[in-house]
Amino acid sequence: MASRAGTSTAVVSYVLNNGPRPVSESLRAKVIDAIDELDYRPDRRARALRRPRRWRQIGLLVPDLGLPLFGEFVGRIEVEARARDHLTMIGNTGYDPERELEFATAFTEVGVDGLVVIGAANAPETAKLCRQERIPVVWLHNVRGDVADDIVAVDHAQAGALAARHLLDEHACHDTVFVGGFTESDVRHGDRETVEQRFEGVASVVGAGLRHIRTDLTPAGAYAAVGEFLRTQRSPRAFVVGTFGQAAATIRAIADAGLQIPERIRVIGFDGGATDYGQLRLTAVQQPVDELARRALGQLLGEGGVGAELRASLRIGETCGCSAP
CATH class of the missing domain: 3.40.50.2300 (Response regulator)
Structure with missing residues (x-):
């Protein structure tokens, strides 16, 4: 791309990342033209790994956002996650095993740091995916299928x-x-x-x-x-x-x-x-709900045992x- 634009790789980086050094408008236009010609798409996961982050991300899979209990769980988990400098990405699975796995796959592709699954409908396959991607996962409320981990839930x-x-x-x-x-x-x-x-x-x-x-x-x-x-x-x-x-x-x-x-x-x-x-x-x-959410986030982020x-x-x-x- 740098050779196509007739400039250095450093200048291309400055354009793609909007800094840290200024680039003239004429040189910026050449880089953008080269990007268009080559149909370049940045690797956002690689950029995220290089960039210092104020916020990290967790994925949250919910079976039905329309039900009050799951809405309560989402609200509390989002609060607990923000308190730990994590943003929450939410997927509404509808108790559909295929949709649950699709969301879990998408979340691993964007680079979440962990996954919380409420009411899992496809727990064995979701667990297998998380093991392959080396992403910690916590099960909350209940699961369909067998998993090796404990479930954060009441009796x-x-x-x-x-x-x-x-x-x-x-x-x-x-x-x-x-x-x-x-x-x-x-x-x-x-x-x-x-x-x-x-x-x-x-x-x-x-x-x-x-x-x-x-x-x-x-x-x-x-x-x-x-x-x-x-x-x-x-x-x-x-x-x-x-x-x-x-x-x-x-x-x-x-x-x-x-x-x-x-x-x-x-x-x-x-x-x-x-x-x-x-x-x-x-x-x-x-x-x-509040305590269950605290425990789920604590377990996901390695903050201690599950308690009584x-x-x-x-x-x-x-x-x-x-x-x-």
Whole structure:
């Protein structure tokens, strides 16, 4: 390129990097003409390696930015990353294994310094890619498939048991129904692993009498399935709804069936911190999102061990029959 422009490689570098020394307009024009003729494209990864950086980068893969829980995770991770001089690149995977791997590949190509994957849908292949590229990866919330590393998460089975135990001990609900599917035939794209673990936790308290409404984890799916159940089956004393996204749809289906909450049917859901301004405040088992995000970033950047096991807690609202604070 320098010979095509009739100048030195140093001058070409000054033009490409806009400095550090000035270049006359006539000489700059010759370099730009040579760039166009040769169809030159700079290697941005190589330039990034040479240039001192104030900010480093991490990749963050999220299954569904439209869900409140994952939005909370993204917000906290971005704050934690900025506090450590890292910018966050976000990919919305839609629980699609191919899309997850595409994003992970793209992030490695632009030179991220690490990857956080929330709710991985293709964990084994994503882990393999990160090993090949020598990029650290941290798994947050849950994964689909087996990985060698620990997952930064609460015990979702304990979370399910917490909901069922509250209904049984505080409200004497011996007839509880779980809402949410978790098999491949139920759910193609969705957080079915977490729902299955929560179901197992509820079943550990309720026992063999636990009834189950299978859904595809969408609000529309929950509304239709719960409505059909209430039309054709004996109505229960309580519902435990496996995802936050289906809780409002379940409550609407109960109301449309002419049943009152919590007088006739009690409801407990999961996650969803900002639920104080609906007609009824949802009682929900909640994850410590801030601490989970801190641990994920700390583990990714080598800042220490994972610490004590984190547990979910019950946030009392009005839908379970308690007097909400």
